[in-house]
Amino acid sequence: MSTVAPADRERASILRLRGVERHFNEGASRLTVLSGADFDLYPGELVALAAPSGAGKSTLLQIAGLLEKPDEGEVIIAGRAAGKLSDADRTAIRRVQIGFVYQFHHLLGEFSALENVVIPQLIRGLSKPVATQRAMQLLNYMRVKERASHRPSELSGGEQQRVAIARAVANAPRLLLADEPTGNLDPTTAGYVFDGLTRLVRASKLGALIATHNHDLAARMDRRITLQGGKVVELE
Numbered sequence: 001m002s003t004v005a006p007a008d009r010e011r012a013s014i015l016r017l018r019g020v021e022r023h024f025n026e027g028a029s030r031l032t033v034l035s036g037a038d039f040d041l042y043p044g045e046l047v048a049l050a051a052p053s054g055a056g057k058s059t060l061l062q063i064a065g066l067l068e069k070p071d072e073g074e075v076i077i078a079g080r081a082a083g084k085l086s087d088a089d090r091t092a093i094r095r096v097q098i099g100f101v102y103q104f105h106h107l108l109g110e111f112s113a114l115e116n117v118v119i120p121q122l123i124r125g126l127s128k129p130v131a132t133q134r135a136m137q138l139l140n141y142m143r144v145k146e147r148a149s150h151r152p153s154e155l156s157g158g159e160q161q162r163v164a165i166a167r168a169v170a171n172a173p174r175l176l177l178a179d180e181p182t183g184n185l186d187p188t189t190a191g192y193v194f195d196g197l198t199r200l201v202r203a204s205k206l207g208a209l210i211a212t213h214n215h216d217l218a219a220r221m222d223r224r225i226t227l228q229g230g231k232v233v234e235l236e
């Protein structure tokens with residue numbers, strides 16, 4: 001149990017969903033994916049999102065990451081209600097506050113691991129020395145520093161995914177959203193990737209919501225949630 005008082009927890013919530021609804025129209029019928037979904041994520045916390053295929057995990061992550069709008073309800077990122085913001089402000093929050101990791105890494109193939117982590121920081125306006133120092137620190141956290149000069153095609157799948165995580169947090173987001181980040185890795189490699197992710201989350205106090213089918217990894221996270229009848233339900 002957290003020792004933080006409820007009011008403080010409310011203030012500190014990095015991601016807050018309230019009454020989120022998402023429906024898809026399919027011809028004459030309507031598919032309800034999220035209905036009355038409530039959720040809070042706190043700094044330094046890793047939460048597993050484990051639900052059967054088609055239950056709505058990706059939909060939830062897309063909405064939490066401001067990539068999609070809910071039909072109803074509110075998404076609040078670090079205290080700011082996204083529903084009332086302009087598209088430009090939503091994009092700014094997404095760029096600055098949110099990091100994304102996917103099952104397939106989407107690294108830039110013509111650049112080294114180091115450059116892949118440096119480039120987003122240069123785009124944000126940091127100087128090359130500062131960006132390079134932070135990138136090396138992140139690659140070190142992910143235990144791939146010694147592979148920094150290699151291109152993605154010269155890295156193993158697990159190394160590529162560790163670089164992708166370093167890149168996702170390069171601009172120090174407050175929230176990390178990951179959709180099956182270890183989905184295409186063998187269990188041992190998935191464990192290494194997860195270890196790096198955990199180190200980063202603890203060190204940087206970001207909050208991480210990670211969709212996974214991997215029960216071992218889910219068991220190692222701070223909390224586990226699932227989707228039932230469109231609602232977020234805590235598992236234990």
Ligand SMILES: Nc1ncnc2c1ncn2[C@@H]1O[C@H](COP(=O)(O)OP(=O)(O)OP(=O)(O)O)[C@@H](O)[C@H]1O
Nearest residue numbers: 024025031033051052053054055056057058059060
């Ligand atoms: N744009 C869309 N239009 C219509 N239906 C959609 C759309 N996006 C998702 N769905 C449907 O919503 C449901 C939830 O999809 P979602 O991708 O969120 O599930 P998931 O839990 O991430 O599944 P998986 O584990 O297989 O990736 C599915 O039935 C899917 O077919």
